Amino acid sequence: MSEVLLGSALVAAGSFTALWLVSLPLKNSSIVDPFWGPGFAVVAWSAYFLADDPGGRGLLVAVLVSVWALRLGLHLTIRNRGKGEDFRYQAFRRRWRGPYRIVSLFRVFLLQALLLWVVSLPVQVAMVDGGIPGVIGFIGVALWVVGFFFETVGDLQLVRFKRDPANQGKVMDRGLWGLTRHPNYFECAETGSPRDQAPVHA
Numbered sequence: 001m002s003e004v005l006l007g008s009a010l011v012a013a014g015s016f017t018a019l020w021l022v023s024l025p026l027k028n029s030s031i032v033d034p035f036w037g038p039g040f041a042v043v044a045w046s047a048y049f050l051a052d053d054p055g056g057r058g059l060l061v062a063v064l065v066s067v068w069a070l071r072l073g074l075h076l077t078i079r080n081r082g083k084g085e086d087f088r089y090q091a092f093r094r095r096w097r098g099p100y101r102i103v104s105l106f107r108v109f110l111l112q113a114l115l116l117w118v119v120s121l122p123v124q125v126a127m128v129d130g131g132i133p134g135v136i137g138f139i140g141v142a143l144w145v146v147g148f149f150f151e152t153v154g155d156l157q158l159v160r161f162k163r164d165p166a167n168q169g170k171v172m173d174r175g176l177w178g179l180t181r182h183p184n185y186f187e188c189a190e191t192g193s194p195r196d197q198a199p200v201h202a
Contacts, residue, residue, distance in 0.1 A: 008124050
């Protein structure tokens with residue numbers, strides 16, 4: 001167990017540190033947001049390969065996390081494409097008086113790596129002596145399907161809402177999005193940001 005947890009922690013820290021290095025020449029800390037979902041897949045598969053016997057349950061969990069992570073990562077990447085650095089990180093740059101490069105490493109990237117690692121602890125534990133999925137496993141899959149449906153449809157509803165010029169300056173508060181946006185998660189991680197909950201921008 002300890003080897004799995006330590007190994008996944010190192011992988012999470014290394015992944016977000018590498019992402020931080022990419023953010024420096026881009027001067028864009030918000031590239032960390034689209035990696036939030038895929039980061040769970042990285043940790044899940046790291047734990048899977050580090051575990052002695054993840055079994056069928058471990059494989060099932062890793063696959064489900066990966067499907068969720070791929071959808072979320074693509075959604076956030078497409079949503080943020082061409083918009084530059086998120087206003088939250090811009091405000092953070094202006095507010096912080098120290099060397100922002102170092103600050104962003106610890107307070108943006110490694111902090112998210114730590115949060116991701118903590119939130120994904122159930123995924124990592126599932127890799128240890130995984131065995132064959134039982135009744136609880138199938139119940140978990142059913143809940144995952146419901147959550148994935150809510151999250152996917154909610155995000156699509158928000159996209160359509162924001163594309164309508166008549167909704168300029170309004171906040172999406174109906175449909176499945178109205179149920180999922182506070183907070184917008186149903187599987188294992190937060191998916192939204194203030195961009196989702198703020199008034200619509202062109």
